[in-house]
Amino acid sequence: MKSITLLAITSVLLIVPFVASAQQGTIGNPYYFMDVTIPDPFKDLNQSIQQKQILDAMNKQTQALQDANAAARCPANSTYSPKLGSPGYGTCTCNYPYRMNLMSSQCWLPTQQQTPPPAIQPVIRLPDCSYAPGKPPCPGYATQPPISVQQVTNAPSSNEQLCRNYYGQYSTWSERADSQNALICDCLSGYVWNSNKTACVFVQLVLPKTNNQLCQDSYGKHSVWHGTMNAEGGAVCDCATGYKWNDGQAACIAIPKAPVAPVVQPPVDQSPDKDKIIADLIQRTKATSTNTATPKEHGFLSMFGFWPWFFGLLGR
Structure with a gap:
């Protein structure tokens, strides 16, 4: 009876999981796993990174456009250098x-010395005053050709202004004219003519170089002025201490140093100092003779033990 009851309980326990599994899957495949979509934990982060990349690209395009506009405002013969963090302000x-x-913000070729300015086309000065019909002309002024009231109202340009009109704001009239009565213009103080003689540019002060600098420019940094001048008035150059001319005498090269032989130290004698040993033994012998021990003990040592030990120490 107990066996039948146990068998029935075991059968029930086996059937219940099978039915429960069959509800989830199939009879042929009782274990069925549902497809579950796991959310991407980096989705928001990736979206933020993509948005930042898009904004960075837009900012770079905007900055490049601002720098391009600023570069277009640079004068001729110049290069624009952008400023980090400040687009458009390079x-x-x-x-x-x-x-x-610095005065005109233009790029010009520097000139070393002022050259005579060119003469411009003759400038005809209109009379400084006129005369009304039936009245005498102004004394000392030209009366031909007659000028109208409108010409008097529009006063003519001065010679100073005419030079500025031709050669820029840093030009001035030299108060001279050539043989054809053409005005001769000059540059203001601190300015010189450019290479084309078309405008006055800021003069670049060039300090004269020393004779040492002239020698180094010609023969390198190890060249120095000898202290004398040649027949043409140029500096005579030499080489600094520790240097000499190369074969072509075009530069100063280092003088090679002679090799130094190594210093060989004599071997150190590691053997004991015999004189010191003998002096030490004599001192010990004197101390033994003055000892208060019995003569029997010392007499035996001195007779049978001291001298063999002594000669053995000396290697005899």
């Missing part, structure tokens, strides 16, 4: 050998 630098004229 600097314009003149290309070598051009230099910036």
Whole structure:
């Protein structure tokens, strides 16, 4: 009876999981797993990164456009250098050998000395005053050709202004005229003619170089002035201490140093100092003779033990 009851309970326990599994799956495949979509934990982060990349690209395009507009405002013969963090506020630098004229913000070739300015076309000065019909002309002024009231109202340009009209705001009249009565213009103080003689540019002060600098420019940094001048008035150059001319005498090269032989130290004698040992033994012998021990003990040592030990120590 107990066996039948146990068998029935076991059967029930086996059937219940099978039915429960069959509700989830099939009879042939009782274990069925549902497809579950796991959310991407980095989805929001990736979207933020993509948005930032888009904004960075837009900012770069805007900054490039601002720098391009600023570069277009630079004068001729110059290069625009953008400023980090401040688009559109970079600097314009003149290309070598051009230099910036601080007054006009233009790039000009520097000139070493002022050359005579060119003469311009003759400028006809209108009479400074006129005369009304039936009245005498102004004394000392030209009366031909007659001028109208409108010409008197529109006063003519002065010679100073005419020079500025032709050669820029840094030009002035030299108060001279050539043989054809053409005005001769000049540059204001601190300005010189450019290479084309078309405008006055800021003069670049060039300090004279020392003779040492002239020698180094010609023969390198190890060249120095000898202290004398040649027949043409040029500096005589030499090489600095520790240097000599190369074969072509075009530069100063280092003088090679002679090799130094190594210093060989004599071997150190590691053997014991015999004189010191003998002096030490004599001192010990004197101390033994003055000892208060019995003569029997010392007499035996001195007779049978001291001298063999002593000669053995000396290697005899």
